[in-house]
Amino acid sequence: MAKIVFQHPQSLKHSIFHYCPGCGHSIVHRIACEVIDEMGIRGITIGVPPAGCAVLAYNYFDVDMIEAPHGRGPAMASGIKRSLPDRVVFSYQGDGDLAAIGMAESFHAANRGENITVIFINNAVYGMTGGQMAPTTMLNQKTTTSPAGRQQRLDGYPVKVSEIFSKIGGVTYLERCSVSSPAGVNKTKKAIKKAFQCQLDGLGFSMIEVLSMCPTNWKMSSVDSCKWIDDVLAKEFPPGIYKDEIAALKKAAEGRS
């Protein structure tokens, strides 16, 4: 009998993505669904989509979902997780959602060590509203609200979320990945799986920052967008593991038992 090596993830609905060609959201949706399938957690997973391009994530994820007001995903996910501690709860957020309007909710959910997972899509621009400056927009990057390019003196600096969050006591696992290459996609999938496992093991707050393409608002081709991530964005936001307390916490738990 032939072995199935590739198929449509069961946790991914059979709808056509509304995302623009070359957008990273659909890739991250797909690999998150593959992880949910592989871990067999579809029935116990609850997702919280954001305001932003991924607001319609419930059209794609075949898991229970509840939409949060802009930026409030981690607060809502905290409420769900505390109510149902044995469920896998994740919030899915963009850079504006997480690092601008929802910075307080994200920071404090992390600081409380909420046993949830945040999938954080960093594409350095506001997508759904039409390409305005994001907290993670690069210096000199042109957007509709930084038409001359982001100027540090007037617009501030790109917010380095993983660097900042790695210093928060409540964070257990934090990795920055990129979906600009097949290798990056595989790495991102592994990171999401590790984050969900961290949650299932009750080890606390996990976040995966994903550098993701936005060809439409970057005004680039899909291929150039991937290249721009590798050449420019990943230099400002270097991928890597920023915090991993999983092994230490597991060891400590074993020591106690």
Next chain:
Amino acid sequence: MNKVLMSGNNIIGEAAIRAGCRFYAGYPITPQNELTEYMAEHIRSIEGGVFIQSESEIAAINMIAGASAAGLRVMTSSSSPGISLKQEGISSMAACELPGLIVNIMRGGPGLGNIRPAQGDYFQATRGGGHGDYRTIVLGPATGQELADLTMDAFDLADQYRTPVMILADGMMGQMMEPVIFKKPNPRNYPEKFMLRGAGSGKSKFIRGLLLDPIDSEGHNWKLARKYAVIAQHETRHEEYLISDAEMVIVAYGTAARIAKGAIKRLRDHGLKVGLFRPITLWPFPELKLRSLSSRVKNFLVFEMSTGQMLEDVRLALQGYANIDFHGRPGGAVPTPAELANVVAKFYNKID
């Protein structure tokens, strides 16, 4: 159950826990801190009880929205400026039809105002408060006993109509100690089909307020409007006090109504026939009850600890069938019954 002496804020907390509230999130703000502290002390000692001191009022309302979706009875509380921050979440809960109780222990405003009792949030509470076409059921308790009873009822109403419900009280109600008997709460009746608890082996669900298609969105708005019409028809509550022979009726709610009762006793001692109409539900406003009163009573005096907000509902209810005067003490000023009696007497003496 024995009679116990408790402050209003603690009464709400105890009534909520007895009614099965198992999730509370809140942020400190005077004059409602005792309620947050009461929940911190008591809810975590109950199995499944969750207390979170949130980073903001905005976070608190979204935490209870999440817990409500997960199927718990939920509550948050704050005072005026904090309630303004919660409005985004209240609008969202109304849109997503999530039950929950929001307590507003009003203080002086606008802006930071002060921490004295006031009633300046009536418009915000009764007109929805946040963006979009929605209403919240608003209950205006006037005694410690009513704080207990209405808190329990608020949870039932929230579940029955799948909508956020607000207790609108003020700093006086929150801080004052009164004797109270906690009644036996009703068993909860909230079907699991409305809860989001993971799809199991079944079909996944989603809860959302975003409806990009305007026709879908219009349909949802009308669906909510039909629900509000049912609430308006069935859920109004009010109290009438010394109405039967009254030549003048004071319309007041909450603390203002208690002051009015004190004033009425003084006025009656002097032979002035004054009664009280006290709305208990502020939305839905007991409009028809008040209008029917105008077939006999031709002089009404609205008294509020504001510059005149419920006054507009009284005008809408009476539709010009009677004279309406107004006395207000906004910004945290609380008159004595004697002061109000003097004011009412002046208006009363002008009646021809």
